[in-house]
Amino acid sequence: MGEINIKQLACELNLSAATVSRALRDSHEISSETKARVLEMAKKLNYEPNPFASNLRGQKSKTIAVIVPEIANNFFSLAINGIEEVARERDYHVLIYQTHESSAIETSFLNRLLSGRVDGVLISLACENVDKEHFKKISNQLPVVFFDRVHDDIDGVKITTDDYESAYNAVQHLIENGCKKIGYLSALNALSTGKKRLQGYLDALKDNDFPDDGNLIMKSGANNDENYTLIKNFIAEHKPDGILSSIEELAMPCYYACKELNLNIPVDLKLISFSNLAHAQLLNPSLTTINQPAFEIGVEAAGILFKIFNKRWYEPNQTIILKSNLIKRESTRAIA
Amino acid sequence: MGEINIKQLACELNLSAATVSRALRDSHEISSETKARVLEMAKKLNYEPNPFASNLRGQKSKTIAVIVPEIANNFFSLAINGIEEVARERDYHVLIYQTHESSAIETSFLNRLLSGRVDGVLISLACENVDKEHFKKISNQLPVVFFDRVHDDIDGVKITTDDYESAYNAVQHLIENGCKKIGYLSALNALSTGKKRLQGYLDALKDNDFPDDGNLIMKSGANNDENYTLIKNFIAEHKPDGILSSIEELAMPCYYACKELNLNIPVDLKLISFSNLAHAQLLNPSLTTINQPAFEIGVEAAGILFKIFNKRWYEPNQTIILKSNLIKRESTRAIA
C-alpha cells in the first residue's frame, strides 16, 4: 500500500533514482543541497528502501541467524538477549531457530540458511550427535560462531565457559563441605561442553582419592518425566550425599525427588548445578549454582561475528573461554 | 562461494531458468520426467533459491517479526517458543526484536519493518505510553497481531488472557484465606493488560466490602533495584497481610523484602503473582501463581497471523481471551 519506492521518490524530486540512492547513502558524488532535499523528502514520504532489492544487489542481508536448542531456557534466552542488543546497535536483524535438540532439524535450518538469507550464524549445538562433515561445508560458505554448546571435532570460532574448571571446583566444593559419595547428572555427552564438565568431575574425584565408581554417573533421559524417574531411582539406589548436575533441567527434579524420598537438602544430600536460574536464591533450600555469563556470551559471540564480517578477525579456530561463577548457597552447606 | 543459482542449474540441465523454476514449484506446465530431472539435479547441487530474489519478485518474505519487551523473561520466551514452532511448520522465518519497554525503540522497529521485510508482525507492547496514531498507519500497511500486552485504544486482532478475572479471583483467594489488608503491586499501567488486572483487584475488594485505600496500590519503578526499595518500604509502611503482584518481576523482591523485614510468608503476608516461573513450586515458600498459557498464546497469535495471510480471517478487531490458571501454593496458605 503505502510502499513507496525509490523511483517515486526520485520522480517527486525531479532526480534520477541513482542520484537519490547515492544521496541516501551519503555519497561524495552528490551536492550537499541535493542531499538535503532528498533526505527531507525521504523523511516526509516515510521512504524505507526495500531490503530485498538492496540485499539482492549488494549480496548482504544485514541479518544474522541464531540457532539454539530451546528459546524458553534461562541460559539461551539471556544469550539471545545479548545477541539482539549487539545486532541492534549495528542495525542488524536477528532470526531465531530452535532445534529442540534435534540435529536433523539443525542441519535443515543450516541448509536453508545457505541461500544467502543471512550474513552469518550463531549456533549452540543440539546435544545429539552431529554430522561433522556437513558443518565443514557450511562454514566454508557462511561465517559461523559457536557458543556454549560446542564440539571439539568441528572447527570454528567458539565461545564457551570454563566448563572443566567449573565442574572440578564444584566437586571440590562438595568435598570440602563433607561429601563422601558424589553423583553426577550428565547431559550433553556428545558435545565437548558436556565432556569437559564430566572430566572436571572425574578429575576432581581422582585428585581427592575418591574411588572411581561409574555407577555414580547418571545419564539423562529423553524428557522431563523420564528424567524425574531416573533421578529418583538414581538417588534411591546409590544414595549419593552430593550431586553435581550438569544442567539446570536435571537439578530441579532433584528437589522433587528428595521430597518424595524424604531426604533433606543439604543434610542428606548436597546439590550443585550449572544454572542460570535468576532466583536460585529463593529456592528451598537455595541452590548453589555454577552461573554462566550467558548475556556476555551472547554479546561476545555476536561481536566476533561482526568482526568476521568486517575482516577484523584473524583466528578462524580460536576458542574464547569466559569464566563461570560459583555461587555457594544453602544446598551445599556443610553440616556441623 | 558455493552459491549456485537457477541459471547455472538450468544450464547444467540444458533447460531454461523458467522451466527449472516451474519444475521446482511443481507447475503443471512441466512434464513429470523433466520435474524429476530438475529435482534430482537441484538436490545434487544443493540448490537453494535466493530468498531475496524470490521475495523481490513475489513481494512475499516468508518472514514474520516478533516484537517483545524482553526475551529473557519466562512469559515471553515461552510465547516465542510457540511462535517459532508454528512458523517452522509453515517454513516461515522469525525475526525477533526487544524494546526494553521503550516505545521509541518499538516505533523505530515498526518503521523499519514497513519496508516489506516481513509479511506480518506479532507484538507485545512496551509498557510506556504509545503513539496510537502511529499504530494505525502501521496496521494499514502490515498485518499485526497483538498478544498479552495490548491496548484498548489501538485497533487490531488481540490475544490476551482473562486478566480481569484472574486478578479478581486472586484477590478473592487472598480474602478467603484470611487477608484483611491487601496490597497491589501494579505495572503496565498504560496498557489495558495492566488496567484490567488493577480493575479486577479493585472490584474484588469492593465486592467484599473492603475499604477503598489507594495507598495499598504500589506503582513499580524504573528498575529492579528501585523496585526492591519501593517494595520494602511499601510493605514496611503499609503492612499489608496480602499482596497481589501484577508481574513476576515485582513478586520476587517481596521474598527478599520479607526476609529483610523479618516477615513470614504466608503467616504475616500472603503473596500471589502473575507469573510463568517454571519452578514456583520450589520457592521458599512455594509461590501461588496466576499462570498464563504463554506457549499457547504464541501458538494462537501466530496461527491467526497465518490465517490473515491466507485471507481466512475476517475479524479485524477480535480479541481472543485465553484462560490463566490459578495455582494455589504455600505463599497464600490459610493460617489456622
Add this chain to the structure above:
DNA sequence: TTTATTTACGTAAACGTTTACGGAATAATA
C-alpha cells in the same frame, strides 16, 4: 586559449527469481 580535472548527475546494467506471453510440437476433433 587549450587541455586536464573535478563536480554532479543520468543511463543502463546487474543481482536471481517468477511469470505473462508466445510458440512449436503433438494429440484430438471435425
Add this chain to the structure above:
DNA sequence: TATTATTCCGTAAACGTTTACGTAAATAAA
C-alpha cells in the same frame, strides 16, 4: 486433411535497488 486443443518449454520483462560508466558543465592547470 484441416482445424483446434493440449502439452511443454523458451523469451523477456519485472521486482527495487546499487553502481560502473558516461557526460555535460564548471573549474583548474597548462
